[in-house]
Amino acid sequence: MLQERDWATLTILHRYRVLDTATLRKLLNATQPPDKQVGELKFQRRLRLLWRHGEYLERPREALYLKITGQENHLLWAIGRRGYEVLAPKLGLPLDNYQARRQKQLNADIKAATLAHNLGLNKFRACIELATTDHPALTLLTWSSQNLKATLTPPAHQLTLFKVPEKTLALIPDGLLGLAHSTEPPPNRSFYFIEYDNGTSPLSRFVLKKGLGYAEYHRQDLSSKLRGFKTFNVLIIAPTPTRRDNLRVAIATWLTHAKHNGTTYPDLWLFSDKTRYDLDHPETILGPIWQTVEGEVHSLLE
Numbered sequence: 007m008l009q010e011r012d013w014a015t016l017t018i019l020h021r022y023r024v025l026d027t028a029t030l031r032k033l034l035n036a037t038q039p040p041d042k043q044v045g046e047l048k049f050q051r052r053l054r055l056l057w058r059h060g061e062y063l064e065r066p067r068e069a070l071y072l073k074i075t076g077q078e079n080h081l082l083w084a085i086g087r088r089g090y091e092v093l094a095p096k097l098g099l100p101l102d103n104y105q106a107r108r109q110k111q112l113n114a115d116i117k118a119a120t121l122a123h124n125l126g127l128n129k130f131r132a133c134i135e136l137a138t139t140d141h142p143a144l145t146l147l148t149w150s151s152q153n154l155k156a157t158l159t160p161p162a163h164q165l166t167l168f169k170v171p172e173k174t175l176a177l178i179p180d181g182l183l184g185l186a187h188s189t190e191p192p193p194n195r196s197f198y199f200i201e202y203d204n205g206t207s208p209l210s211r212f213v214l215k216k217g218l219g220y221a222e223y224h225r226q227d228l229s230s231k232l233r234g235f236k237t238f239n240v241l242i243i244a245p246t247p248t249r250r251d252n253l254r255v256a257i258a259t260w261l262t263h264a265k266h267n268g269t270t271y272p273d274l275w276l277f278s279d280k281t282r283y284d285l286d287h288p289e290t291i292l293g294p295i296w297q298t299v300e301g302e303v304h305s306l307l308e
Contacts, residue, residue, distance in 0.1 A: 008092065011044060012056060015063075016093045019085040022128050024066060024121065026080035027053065029132050032285050036139050053083060062089040066121060082125070126280060127151070127180055127202040130243055134183060136288035144292065144307065147184035147195060154179045154199075156232065160222045167263055168214045177219040182233070183241070185306065196306075197229070197238040198276075205245045209256040216240070217257050221264070221271040241296070242277045250279040250297070258299045273299050 011034060018033050019025060025033070027050060035043045044052075056062040064086040085093070094101040131149060138146040158175045165172065181200035188194065201216055220240050223229065230236045244250035254277045264271055275298070282295040294305045 008062075011038065011042075012052070012062070013093075013096070014038070015053075015056070016085055016089045017097070019063070019083060019089070020093060020097065022131070024082055024084045024124055025128055025132075026082055026125060028080055029129055029285060030083060032136060033132055036136055050081075053081070056089070057083075057086070060088045061086040062092070082121070123180075123202060123204055126204075126243075126245075127200070129285070130200070130202060130280070130283075130291070131181065133283050133285060133288040133291045136285070137290075137292050138185070141289075141292075143187060143189040145186040145188065147186045149181060149183055151181045154182055156223060156228055158219060158222045158226065158228075160218055161269065163267055164218060164222075164264060164269055167260070167267060168210065168218070170214065175215065175219050175222070177215070177223055184235075187307075195235070197233070197235045198241045198306075199238060201240060201242050203242060203244045203249065203253065205249050209252060212253060213256050213260045216242070217260050217275075218264075220274055224272060224274060225269075238274070240275045242275055244277065244279040247279050247281065250277050253277060254297060254299060254301065261299065275299055276304060 014034055014037050015030065018030060018037075022033075027046075030053075031044065031046065031049045034049070038044070053063060057065060062085075064084045066082055066084055090099075091101065093099070134149070135146060138144050156177045158177055159173065160175060162173075179199040180202045183198040183200055185196050185198075186194060187196065199220065203212070207215075224238070227236070229238050242250070242253055244253055254275075257275055261271060261273075276296040277299075278295045278297070283291040292306045294303045296304045296306065298304060
């Protein structure tokens with residue numbers, strides 16, 4: 007029989023799709039009163055029970071590759087076929103045999119590279135959620151990672167800087183974050199597109215997609231037309247401080263060239279790296295760990 011904490015676990019996994027044990031436990035305990043906080047060993051035993059008996063949970067098979075290569079040492083969890091079947095009526099989700107089988111296939115289709123990226127992005131999201139849960143002046147307004155793609159047609163003279171054949175750009179953000187600031191006068195909302203960088207993209211390609219792409223998204227006012235807000239920033243999370251600085255300098259250099267080529271773009275980007283925040287101190291993610299293109303330090307509370 008499912009316990010109250012089991013329902014919370016399934017709901018969290020439905021929202022995040024895949025999580026490691028430590029992140030899942032942190033998010034679960036954030037929903038529980040102090041006298042019902044679950045310990046690490048007890049939680050691990052309960053997860054194994056939900057996995058082995060009844061298919062409430064699954065463990066993505068590509069997690070073994072991440073463990074062998076040293077990228078992830080925790081057990082990874084996703085909602086299983088039976089978990090989806092019992093949760094669907096509570097959340098108003100479609101429920102039939104096809105949907106249950108599809109959930110199992112979705113878990114099987116998670117590839118190692120995508121899995122590593124999603125885990126990093128989910129850790130960032132979890133830190134934001136935990137940091138805003140009890141914050142006196144900040145509320146998590148929205149988080150989305152679906153249906154964010156936009157196709158852009160930048161000016162031809164700006165594309166020539168990159169010497170690529172593309173005439174259009176496909177901008178696919180990793181996420182969209184909205185925060186509400188209760189101590190500020192209206193409009194007291196801030197929006198951020200999220201880019202979790204794995205360090206694998208060449209700098210020139212990164213600048214083309216995430217530099218020119220977001221600059222044109224802003225210039226063409228697509229955030230207002232498609233999302234309902236006019237101003238936004240782009241949060242770039244790099245794997246290391248060195249990569250963070252390389253990305254920042256690459257965007258700064260391109261902005262100078264773009265200006266000389268006839269277009270002045272605003273400074274939209276804030277850079278940090280994944281070593282600057284963790285689940286034990288999620289509040290640091292809101293603090294002065296973000297750098298502008300020029301290297302000025304900012305926090306998400308400003």
